[in-house]
Amino acid sequence: MNEALLRELVPAVIGVLVRRGAGFAAAEDAVQDALVEAVRLWPDEPPRDPKGWLVTVAWRKFLDAARADTSRQHREIRVEAEPVPGPGEAVDDTLRLYFLCAHPSLSPASAVALTLRAVGGLTTRQIAQAYLVPEATMAQRISRAKRTVSDVRFDQPGDAATVLRVLYLVFNEGYSGDVDLAAEAIRLTRQLAAMTDHEEVAGLLALMLLHHARRPARTGPDGRLVPLAEQDRGLWDTRMIAEGVEILQAALARDRLGEFQAQAAVAALHADARTAEETDWVQIVEWYDELVRLTGSPVARLNRAVAVGEADGPRAGLAALAELDPALPRRTAAAAYLHERAGDEGAAARLYAEAARSAPSLPERDHLTRQAARLNARLRDRR
Structure with a gap:
C-alpha cells in the first residue's frame, strides 16, 4: 500500500468531485470514505489508474450519501453520469x-x-x-x-x-x-512550489529545508534541548542545506524580497558557518533589519537584538532589547543570555529562572532551568 501516493492524490480527487457539483464538505467526506476502501482493497487488487479509481469510488460514495440524505430531497443537486473507471481528469x-x-x-x-x-x-x-x-x-x-x-466559491x-x-x-x-508534521509541511x-512561480513559496521551502537540516543536532541523547551554538554541526544534513541554499539564491535573484526569503537568508548564514564563532553576525543583523522593515514583527526585533549582541557586544544587544515590550515571549530568556555575555551572572541567573516559568514548552523550560542552576552553582562556588 503506497500511502504517500494516496495522500498526494487526495486534493486532486476532491477537486474533481467539487467541479462535478459536490459541496466541499461532502466531497471531502466522500474521498475519505474512498480512501478507506483503497486501504482495504488495494493490497490485493492495486488499480492501474489510482486517481481514476479514487474518483469513481468517491463519486459513488457522494451519490450514495446524497440519496440517503432525506433532509436535502428538495434541494437540486447537479449529478452527472457516474464515471467509468479510467484515467482521471488532467485538471489539478x-x-x-x-x-x-x-x-x-x-x-x-x-x-x-x-x-x-x-x-x-x-x-x-x-x-x-x-x-x-x-x-x-x-x-x-x-x-x-x-x-x-x-459556501465559499471554489474558484475565487x-x-x-x-x-x-x-x-x-x-x-x-x-x-x-x-x-511528522515538519516533514509533511x-x-x-x-x-505548492511545483505549481506556482512565487518567490516567497521558494523562500519558505528554503527556510524549512535549512531549519530541518539541523534537526538531528537539536536534542541530545537524553532529549535535552541543544542551543544552536552548542550543536554538533557534523550532524547537520549537508545535502538538505545545499538544496535550501540553491532554492534561496534563485528566489533572491528575482529581487522581490519577502519575509520568508529574509528568514531563510538568516538560516543560510548560520548553516554556512563551520563553527558558532565563524557566524557572520553583521550580515545576520542586516537581514533582520530587512525583516523588520518588511514585517515590523516584534519577534524579528527580538531576534535582531540578540544578533546585535553578537555583532556589536552584549551591551548593544541589551540596549536594543530595552526598546521591546517586556511581555514579549522569550524576551526574558534573551535578556538572560545577553546579561550572561556581559558578565552579570547574578542578573542572568534570575532572568533564566523567570524565563523558565513562562517557557512555552517542557524542553525549553528544562533548558532555561538548567541555565539558571548552572549560574547559581557558579555564584555559590565563588562565595
Missing part, C-alpha cells in the same frame, strides 16, 4: 484547495487542520495524534472548518500569504504520533 485543483483551506474566515488552528486533512490527505486520527488532542476534538474542529468554507482568488503562513504553522508544530510546500 490542489492549488485551489490550498487557498480554500487557508480561508481568512478560519482560525489558524482550523486552517491547519483542514489543510492537513484535505490537502495532506491525513486522517482525523493522525492529525489528532500529531496535535496531542482527542480524535473527537479534532473531528469537531475539522467539521466546523468545513462548514465555514462550505486566494491569498498566497495566508497559505504560506498556514504551512509555516504546520512546520513549526514539529512532530508527534505517527505523522516540507512535502506540501514542495508541492
Whole structure:
C-alpha cells in the first residue's frame, strides 16, 4: 500500500468531485470514505489508474450519501453520469484547495487542520495524534472548518500569504504520533512550489529545508534541548542545506524580497558557518533589519537584538532589547543570555529562572532551568 501516493492524490480527487457539483464538505467526506476502501482493497487488487479509481469510488460514495440524505430531497443537486473507471481528469485543483483551506474566515488552528486533512490527505486520527488532542476534538474542529468554507466559491482568488503562513504553522508544530508534521509541511510546500512561480513559496521551502537540516543536532541523547551554538554541526544534513541554499539564491535573484526569503537568508548564514564563532553576525543583523522593515514583527526585533549582541557586544544587544515590550515571549530568556555575555551572572541567573516559568514548552523550560542552576552553582562556588 503506497500511502504517500494516496495522500498526494487526495486534493486532486476532491477537486474533481467539487467541479462535478459536490459541496466541499461532502466531497471531502466522500474521498475519505474512498480512501478507506483503497486501504482495504488495494493490497490485493492495486488499480492501474489510482486517481481514476479514487474518483469513481468517491463519486459513488457522494451519490450514495446524497440519496440517503432525506433532509436535502428538495434541494437540486447537479449529478452527472457516474464515471467509468479510467484515467482521471488532467485538471489539478490542489492549488485551489490550498487557498480554500487557508480561508481568512478560519482560525489558524482550523486552517491547519483542514489543510492537513484535505490537502495532506491525513486522517482525523493522525492529525489528532500529531496535535496531542482527542480524535473527537479534532473531528469537531475539522467539521466546523468545513462548514465555514462550505459556501465559499471554489474558484475565487486566494491569498498566497495566508497559505504560506498556514504551512509555516504546520512546520513549526514539529512532530508527534505517527505523522511528522515538519516533514509533511516540507512535502506540501514542495508541492505548492511545483505549481506556482512565487518567490516567497521558494523562500519558505528554503527556510524549512535549512531549519530541518539541523534537526538531528537539536536534542541530545537524553532529549535535552541543544542551543544552536552548542550543536554538533557534523550532524547537520549537508545535502538538505545545499538544496535550501540553491532554492534561496534563485528566489533572491528575482529581487522581490519577502519575509520568508529574509528568514531563510538568516538560516543560510548560520548553516554556512563551520563553527558558532565563524557566524557572520553583521550580515545576520542586516537581514533582520530587512525583516523588520518588511514585517515590523516584534519577534524579528527580538531576534535582531540578540544578533546585535553578537555583532556589536552584549551591551548593544541589551540596549536594543530595552526598546521591546517586556511581555514579549522569550524576551526574558534573551535578556538572560545577553546579561550572561556581559558578565552579570547574578542578573542572568534570575532572568533564566523567570524565563523558565513562562517557557512555552517542557524542553525549553528544562533548558532555561538548567541555565539558571548552572549560574547559581557558579555564584555559590565563588562565595
